[in-house]
Amino acid sequence: MILKDILYHRPESIAEAIGLSQECLNNGQRFHYLGGGTDLIPNLKRGQCDDSLHLISLGRIPDLKKIVEEDGKLKIGALRNLAELINHPLIEKIIPGLALAAGKIASPQIRSRATLGGNLLVDTRCVYFNQTETIVAADGACYKNGGTVCHLIPNASGKPNKPCRARFVSDSAAILVLADAQLEIASASGIRKIGLREFYGQDGISRNNLSPSEIVVGITVPLRDYRVMTYEKMRLRATFDFASVGIGFFSDGQTLHFSVNGVESYPLYRAFALPKTGENAVEGIYSSWLQGICEELAKNCSPLKQDLLSPAYRKQMIAVLAKRAAYKYIKPRSLNTLEC
């Protein structure tokens, strides 16, 4: 598909960008903010986004590119590309798990364009949504493609609430929900803050509570000890792929935090308080307790047939990967592990 006529804007401040989007809204014209474009542009080419179209590039706005430690927080601008995150000394120092997860996103070429903001807002994916016109026509358009059916959930077609279970696939979000990071969002009425855990909704179509002209300025990570934090990403091919199952893990010494990526329409987050076993809590927990919570985590998820790997297998892997993530820290690394 060839991209249609596009009006390209390059504002130099957040206010200017919001002004442009407001103008589009007032004139009934459609627009998209453009970050790295690695998700948006292919979708535009596939005709999945409206082709009216104003593209408002955010690339020239300095306020969106900060990485600073201030007020007891790490602030990362939304327009920072993923390759920069991987190598940034502040991120390495404060939350190395984010660098780890960022390094597992897509491929080196894409990481040097794709931004953190773009990854946090990456559209949910479905085998029936991310398709070309011919295939959408063959299947019949699903809810997310503006149709009236869901091919994935039994008995979901023709429902007024348009249920959608397209998969959430942001690897960086899977880490940042563990850290209880906050989004800073700019709009015409100023800046608002919202916790990442509250930001995402459960519906694969509406996805989150960002309104059209709002801009994600950046993310704020509270300064804590994030050394016991990791991300397990499973995919059939070891690179250049979305997670079939992704597990984020973080322990603050009192609580084990887990997130599940690539399965539900949002980053599923669960926290489990460590059983009180005295001084050396992390070392002292029992493996059966851990097994139990990993299985509970899997029980909270219901993978659908959206991947070459079977749903039953992916459900099983949630527990396996969660345990593997936790055992990286809780026990000597004796397991036969392969990088996934």
Add this chain to the structure above:
Amino acid sequence: MEYNTIGKPQPIISSVDKVTGRAHYTDDLRVHNPLHVKILRSPHASAKIISIATEKAMALSGVKLILTGADFKNTFGVLPISKDESALAKTVVRYIGEPVAAVAAESAAIAEKALKYIDVTYECLTPVIDMRKALDKTENSIHPELKKTTNLHKAVEQNFGDLDTGFKEAEQIVDEFFTFDAVTHAFTEPHATQVVLDGEGNITVYSATQVPYYLHKALAEVLEIPMHRLRVIKPHLGGGFGGKSDPFPHEMIAVKCALSTGRNIRLVFSREEVFYSHHGRHPSRINMKLGYHPKKGITALKGDMLIDGGAYASFGVVTSYYNGVLLQGPYELKNFGFHCDRVYTNKPVCGAMRGHGGVNPRFATEVALDIALTKAKIDPGYGRLDMILKPHSLTPGQFRITSSGLKQGLEKALQSSEWKRKYGKLPYGKGIGVACGFFISGSALPIHWTQMPQSTVRLTIDFDGGVTLYSGASDIGQGSDTMLAQMAAEVLGLPMKMIKVISADTRLTPIDYGSYSSRVTFMAGNAARNAAISIRKQLVEAACEILEIPPPIYASPAIPDSSFDLGGREPDFGNPYLGPNPKYHSDGFTFKDQLITTKQGNKSLNYLDVVRKAMDFQGALQAKGVYLSPKLGGDFKGAGAGLSPSYSFTTFVSEVSVDTETGFIKVDKVTCAHDCGFPLNPLSVQGQLEGSIHMGLGQALMEKMNYSRDGVLQNANFLDYKIPSAFEQPEINIVALESSENEGPFGAKEVGEGALAPLSPSVANALYDAVGIRLTSLPMTPDKVLKAMQQLKEG
């Protein structure tokens, strides 16, 4: 023998242009003011076309022409016996993605927009997606013109020896069932065709094709144009693997658009369209029954195959035979039989893909053999050594095996991989496995019956001394132009840079059937070498004149070792010029470094002086060389399938680590011994082997065309169709191996295809060694591995 250029690593001659972007692929050509063509494709797997309304689309500004099925009278297909395809669907559509209409417009955007304004009314029919259902009786077969009551396209069967007795003799009988998903070539360059007209009615077609000559013929037939008005040129090509070896609908459409509008035409596929065009490996269901006796080897082998051809025939009849006949090596067999049903289904067409027809049955056989050997408590590595076909022997179906380095190759691969130390002894989760295979080195029979040589090469040398080599062979990235240049450079003692290869242009280059069946090195290579020898004779004559010595008397061609059984027939090497491996060195001269030197007396002449002497009174030097394969094979039904003047042989030893919690297989190391005769260009050989391993690994671990129950291809893109990345590519240990093939050019055989098939079974056999499970279905994804491990645990 000391050679000038062969046997030494030669970079592919276009490699610098390719990596710097200077090489022009079909899409890169800028033809003057073309119309852009886009194709409307069927959204239904099976439907009647009730009507096509094109008026609204025609009314768009810039739209010049809309074609539908009614504009094409003649059907086509690569095999003369199954021309069942129309460039655009006529009354029915048979798969999702089938071309239904084509728009030619002033820009690609207009053409694409116009597709949306074409109204096609369909009446949907129930599609046949599952290949098993294709054998059911039906009144609405996919190809009613065949007047069949099922969707069977072709059933082939051969039986040799006595299977019953063979199975009675066996100590172990393995009877296993295997399934294989569809895989596709996934070459880098999407299909593209551009057409240029001149004022005199000449039509030049630039197309990304492996088979310019077959395309030329098909275009002439389908569009009823005299062949001499057509010229087909293959520019640089970004990979074929069999996926560009048919004449295609889009090529007919492009030329038809040019003829109808009088304009130049540009047609370029999207990646999605490449997936619909497909023509890849047939999904298969194979039952393999193998009888084994520790003293007698394989006492009987019987394969039953059901292969899913998709909507049209393509190479299907050949594929069906190859599924069976390529089982009669590389092991000695007496009692052997197969039955293969190829069926039509409402899915994209399957055809030839690297290792054509032999890959899936090879997996089944090598796994079945491994089961038999392990049951008999015989080492599956060294146990295979005793069963190997001997050089200079005949197979049950009368394949003439000439040279074979398999025994040496298997031994070396086992040693080099430290098999004895590892097999059965590695810790749980680690394993080592072996598999062997063989492949044709060029199909001895042309697709269209003719007695013409399979390859002709022309050489000219003009006053500048530069050699121009004209060959119809298609360099599809495999490096055949480089190989041809090596032939001339070697015989004439010139540096590679003095040879310019003009290839795959049907106006300029003599006929060659194209790049398929691993035929180019053997056939075009022989022709090029013969042409070079012929021109060398002219130079030798001139040199003798200068030196005032009598011209040499050439020894008669050496007859190769024919002491083996040819079924009572005389060997007939059918080469009108020089015999199978002419000893041109008997001419008494050495050609080296642009010097032509007498062997006796050591008198040297400058190459250019000799060229000019040779040109006196006759002008530019010209020579022709041909290759025609010997008469081969028996005279039973299907005897021609798989006949080749020689065969390549391969061993793979794979070492794997299995993640026992997730079921992921990591192939750590592959040791490979491939007998390609004498390796003309070790660098190319290495590249082909690495590529075969990578491609084999894809089918083994992750590649799969994911069709829904309704026949929708759900992963028609490179994100969801998973080709392995550099992370998956194992350490590769290529064991140096040389055999000499008497009839090959300088002793060479094929290396492009044969080395693919044994990769996946070697991984499957290693998986058994690692965790004790036998997977009988490809790809071996981790969910299958884990399930099988759990079943094993539960008993």
